[in-house]
Amino acid sequence: MSKLSIFSKGFFKENAVFTLLLGLCPTLGTTTSAINGLAMGLATTFVLVMSNIVVSLVKNLIPDKVRIPSFIVIIATFVTLVELLMQAFVPDLFEVLGLFIPLIVVNCIILGRAEAFASKNTVGDSALDGLGMGLGFAMALTILGGVREILGSGSLFGIHYMQGDGMLVFVLSPGAFLVLGYLIAFINRLKKA
Amino acid sequence: MEYILIIISAIFVNNIVLTKFLGVCPFMGVSNKVETSIGMTGAVAFVLVIATIVTYLVQKYILVALGIEFMQTITFILIIASLVQLVEIILKKVSPPLYQALGIFLPLITTNCAVLGVAILTVQKDFNLLEGAIFAFSNAIGFGLALIIFAGLREHLDLMNVPKGMKGVPIAFIVAGLLAMAFMGFSGIVK
Numbered sequence: 001m002s003k004l005s006i007f008s009k010g011f012f013k014e015n016a017v018f019t020l021l022l023g024l025c026p027t028l029g030t031t032t033s034a035i036n037g038l039a040m041g042l043a044t045t046f047v048l049v050m051s052n053i054v055v056s057l058v059k060n061l062i063p064d065k066v067r068i069p070s071f072i073v074i075i076a077t078f079v080t081l082v083e084l085l086m087q088a089f090v091p092d093l094f095e096v097l098g099l100f101i102p103l104i105v106v107n108c109i110i111l112g113r114a115e116a117f118a119s120k121n122t123v124g125d126s127a128l129d130g131l132g133m134g135l136g137f138a139m140a141l142t143i144l145g146g147v148r149e150i151l152g153s154g155s156l157f158g159i160h161y162m163q164g165d166g167m168l169v170f171v172l173s174p175g176a177f178l179v180l181g182y183l184i185a186f187i188n189r190l191k192k193a
Numbered sequence: 194m195e196y197i198l199i200i201i202s203a204i205f206v207n208n209i210v211l212t213k214f215l216g217v218c219p220f221m222g223v224s225n226k227v228e229t230s231i232g233m234t235g236a237v238a239f240v241l242v243i244a245t246i247v248t249y250l251v252q253k254y255i256l257v258a259l260g261i262e263f264m265q266t267i268t269f270i271l272i273i274a275s276l277v278q279l280v281e282i283i284l285k286k287v288s289p290p291l292y293q294a295l296g297i298f299l300p301l302i303t304t305n306c307a308v309l310g311v312a313i314l315t316v317q318k319d320f321n322l323l324e325g326a327i328f329a330f331s332n333a334i335g336f337g338l339a340l341i342i343f344a345g346l347r348e349h350l351d352l353m354n355v356p357k358g359m360k361g362v363p364i365a366f367i368v369a370g371l372l373a374m375a376f377m378g379f380s381g382i383v384k
Binding site: 076080084099108172173177180184189 | 313371377
């Protein structure tokens with residue numbers, strides 16, 4: 001597989017959210033606005049890249065039987081790092097994303113890439129794979145958050161384009177399911193064309 | 194009275210799946226049949242209550258006592274992962290029929306964010322041990338309620354004439370959205 005295709009497959013062909021349906025909890029839970037979605041996506045990308053690098057560095061040292069618990073410890077370490085960094089430097093965002101920051105640990109994409117890719121490939125490829133998958137995830141979250149913000153609050157990235165409030169239901173929980181459902185239908189249509 | 198408020202709030206008002214978006218992966222993954230979703234609910238309820246009690250005790254008597262609360266995420270996920278293994282081994286030995294029923298769902302629970310989420314929420318909300326256990330159990334019931342209703346809807350959905358592009362996952366998400374809207378009717382009953 002070429003370097004480019006390792007990087008780019010995470011955006012469309014194997015997009016974590018739209019195609020593989022992984023990591024749905026943060027996808028639905030944090031995308032009340034484009035900024036929140038982007039922040040969550042970037043935090044996940046950081047953990048994904050770092051854990052992919054470390055997993056591929058130590059892949060020959062870990063016995064096969066304790067593979068999964070070791071991966072979880074590595075991932076949890078980086079999640080704790082992100083948690084402490086965000087608390088220190090972007091406390092507002094940390095408040096909004098709240099519970100979903102520690103929950104990056106149980107995001108199936110991260111463990112999935114560690115197991116399926118990083119434990120079999122070189123460090124460089126694993127980092128590239130993590131970056132591509134992570135940015136693809138961030139892209140999906142930003143699109144979902146953007147659509148919900150446009151419909152629900154009448155703004156995009158916090159900039160109001162109209163007066164008044166918009167359709168509140170899209171910011172509340174039902175909107176997350178509805179918008180994601182229509183987005184996936186739309187992407188399926190694009191794939192066929 | 195406080196306990197009743199916790200129960201109603203966790204099951205209906207702040208439903209764990211439809212309002213808080215925890216445990217959406219199994220909600221989408223195992224909701225094809227009512228039967229499997231009942232099995233999944235049983236397994237989640239079992240692990241959720243035990244995990245919440247254990248993590249509560251660890252948080253109170255080890256992490257806080259030693260002043261290392263920042264280790265919370267690592268500690269909790271390891272406790273949950275090993276607990277799931279332990280429950281699996283014990284069930285296999287003690288009650289083979291129960292193991293038969295819940296067995297295949299148990300490994301899936303480690304990556305169910307509902308378990309870690311409820312454990313962290315219990316700590317954040319400053320519950321005592323009994324309140325925490327009740328909170329965990331009612332969240333499991335709320336998870337089961339949403340899952341079983343959704344599975345029932347999806348069983349009917351298979352027989353419906355859905356537009357081609359919407360078949361499968363997209364229509365499932367939209368049905369989940371409508372279900373979430375129905376649950377919004379409960380908002381405001383309890384703060």
